[in-house]
Amino acid sequence: MLVIRRELVDRIVAHARADHPDEACGVIAGPVGTDRPERFIPMVNAARSPTFYEFDSSDLLRLYRQMDDLDEVPVVIYHSHTATEARPSRTDISLASEPDAHYVLVSTRQTGPLDGPYELRSFRIVDGQVSEEDVQIVEAYPG
Amino acid sequence: MSVEVRVPTILRPLTGGEKIVQAQGATLEAVIKDLDASYPGIGERLVDDSGLRRFVNVYVNDEDVRFMDSLQTPVQDGDSVTILPAVAGG
Numbered sequence: 721m722l723v724i725r726r727e728l729v730d731r732i733v734a735h736a737r738a739d740h741p742d743e744a745c746g747v748i749a750g751p752v753g754t755d756r757p758e759r760f761i762p763m764v765n766a767a768r769s770p771t772f773y774e775f776d777s778s779d780l781l782r783l784y785r786q787m788d789d790l791d792e793v794p795v796v797i798y799h800s801h802t803a804t805e806a807r808p809s810r811t812d813i814s815l816a817s818e819p820d821a822h823y824v825l826v827s828t829r830q831t832g833p834l835d836g837p838y839e840l841r842s843f844r845i846v847d848g849q850v851s852e853e854d855v856q857i858v859e860a861y862p863g
Numbered sequence: 864m865s866v867e868v869r870v871p872t873i874l875r876p877l878t879g880g881e882k883i884v885q886a887q888g889a890t891l892e893a894v895i896k897d898l899d900a901s902y903p904g905i906g907e908r909l910v911d912d913s914g915l916r917r918f919v920n921v922y923v924n925d926e927d928v929r930f931m932d933s934l935q936t937p938v939q940d941g942d943s944v945t946i947l948p949a950v951a952g953g
Contacts, residue, residue, distance in 0.1 A: 763950075773953075775950040793872075811953030
C-alpha cells in the first residue's frame with residue numbers, strides 16, 4: 721500500500737494538468753527505509769510527448785546524486801497518461817527499473833488541463849510483473 | 864587503470880548487493896568487460912550488439928558518455944563511472 725499526504729497528491733495532479741497534453745513526470749523522494757514520500761521533485765519530460773516520458777540524462781544524474789547525499793530513495797515515481805487510463809503501459813513495464821518504488825500513474829484524459837475528476841493509481845513493477853496497490857491519502861503522516 | 868563504478872539498485876543483485884565496485888580498463892568498454900568478468904551477467908544489462916543500451920545512462924566523471932565517445936570513452940585511474948537506468952515510459 722502507498723500512504724501519501726494529500727498535498728503531494730495535489731501536486732502530482734497539478735503537474736499533470738499543467739503539462740497536459742504532454743506526459744508529466746517526477747519523483748517523490750523519502751528517507752531510506754521509511755517508504756514515506758516526502759520531497760516532491762517535478763522533472764522535465766525530455767521527450768515532451770503525449771505518449772512518452774523520459775528524464776533528461778543530466779537531470780537524472782543530479783537527482784540521484786542529491787538523493788544519495790540526503791540518504792533518500794525515490795519512494796514514488798509518477799507520470800501522467802493524457803489520453804489513456806492510469807495503468808502502466810507495456811513500455812512502462814519494460815522500462816521500470818526501481819523495484820522498490822511505487823509507480824504512481826495519473827490520467828488527465830477526462831478533463832485535460834482543467835479541474836475535475838482524475839484517476840490516480842499506484843503499482844509495483846518488479847521483473848516485468850505489475851501489481852496494483854491501494855493508495856491511502858492522509859493529511860499528515862503518523863508519528 | 865582502476866575506476867570506481869556506482870551500481871544502481873536494480874543491478875545490485877549481480878554485485879552481491881554492493882553499491883560501489885572497482886573495475887579496470889582504459890575505455891568504458893574495457894571497464895564493462897572487466898565488470899562482467901567479476902560480476903557475470905552485468906555486461907549484457909548495459910550493452911547489446913549495437914552498443915550501449917538505449918535506456919541505460921552511463922556517466923564518466925558525471926558526463927553522459929553519449930556526449931563523449933560512448934563505449935570508447937577513455938577512462939583514467941581514479942575516474943568514477945556511474946550507471947543509471949533511464950526513468951522513462953510511455
